[in-house]
Amino acid sequence: MSTPTARDRLIGAAQDLFAVQGVGPTSPRAVLTASGVGQGSLYHHFPTKHDLAVAAVGANVDQALAQAMRTLGSDSPAIERLVAYLERPRDALAGCKIGRLTADQAVMDDDGLRDVLDAYFVRLLGVVTGIFRETGLPDDVARDRAHAALAIIQGGYVLARATQDPDALTAAVRGFVGLLTQKEHP
Amino acid sequence: MSTPTARDRLIGAAQDLFAVQGVGPTSPRAVLTASGVGQGSLYHHFPTKHDLAVAAVGANVDQALAQAMRTLGSDSPAIERLVAYLERPRDALAGCKIGRLTADQAVMDDDGLRDVLDAYFVRLLGVVTGIFRETGLPDDVARDRAHAALAIIQGGYVLARATQDPDALTAAVRGFVGLLTQKEHP
DNA sequence: GTCTATAATTCGATAGAC
DNA sequence: GTCTATCGAATTATAGAC
Secondary structure (H helix, E strand, O other), X not given: OOOOOHHHXXXXXXXXXXXXXXXOOOOHHHHHHHXXXXXXXXXXXXXXXXXXXXXXXXXXXXXXXXXXXXXXXXXXXXXXXXXXXXXXXOOHHHOOOOHHHHHOHHHHOOHHHHHHHHHHHHHXXXXXXXXXXXXXXXXXXXXXXXXXXXXXXXXXXXXXXXXXXXXXXXXXXXXXXXXXXXXXXX | OOOOOHHHHHHHHHHHHHHHXXXXXXXXXXXXXXXXXXXXXXXXXXXXXXXXXXXXXXXXXXXXXXXXXXXXXXXXXXXXXXXHHHOOOOOHHHOOOOHHHHHOHHHHOOHHHHHHHHHHHHHHXXXXXXXXXXXXXXXXXXXXXXXXXXXHHHHHHHHHXXXXXXXXXXXXXXXXXXXXXXXXXX
């Protein structure tokens, strides 16, 4: 544990660099420099950049899903779980480690990597849709609202980065939660 | 008109390539190949890639703002204008020409380019906030809802690209508009 | 398994003829 | 103003010693 393997150090360095810069702009050389291993070690463990990217992006997705489930999967009432997830502190100016990659051409052109992104959002959409169904909404409405909830987060990141204002994300969340929690009288 | 100048052809080609690939991954060489001009012409009109990017991204922003104002600035009632903007047909799988660039490190590291993105969203936020104020909402609530509305579009693009499903964007919009148009009883 | 050295290509940018 | 030719540095990846 105190001496991680070269493979683990490569994945860790790649996770950080891909989250900050994206996959395309991050060179294998940058990863091995940050990890402190030699050139040959990288290409021994990960023959191509694709292999390294699948491993590192997959690790980021696993960690993000685990963290999301800490709020979404708690034992609080449905809407409270969702609001807790939406209002969770986020590094708005950094952007979403996963969502950002949808703008990364190197990711979108790689079937394996796209599948990793797809799995992340399909999983989250399923969980959030289930939460809205718990509140008694019909399936199609629950699904639409789940899309809206996740879009608020992803779009809030975009607004925050564009305006260099972290509060753009929290403002979007406030606006959405305000609509969500107003009383409905159909 | 039938024979655009080399400068205009360069900007046009750059607008398309930057919208599809982002600025970072698009080489000046790719732009001049797509535009059909020679190497020297590009560097005559745009000494650096930065100069070309500011011109082309600026042109995309101007066009996007003009199109947005066609719905947001019409003479319909406030909420109708907003809903028309939200429901406008969009190429969801292509992503937002402007919003996508917030994930482009080459853009975010360039002050001039970041200012162009910032101006686009600040302008849109101002207009949409004004629309919500027309409906009688207090300033702070109007501003939060404006952030939410634009986040829905940007986040909807992200979801659509990640899941390769254009309906993810329309679902997010439906979910948000459904919340917006439900009766409020404070 | 890990290292150094280096190959082949592409990058952004420049030189200089016309 | 536009062109071809080319520079130096960076890219992804391979070779081969240890």
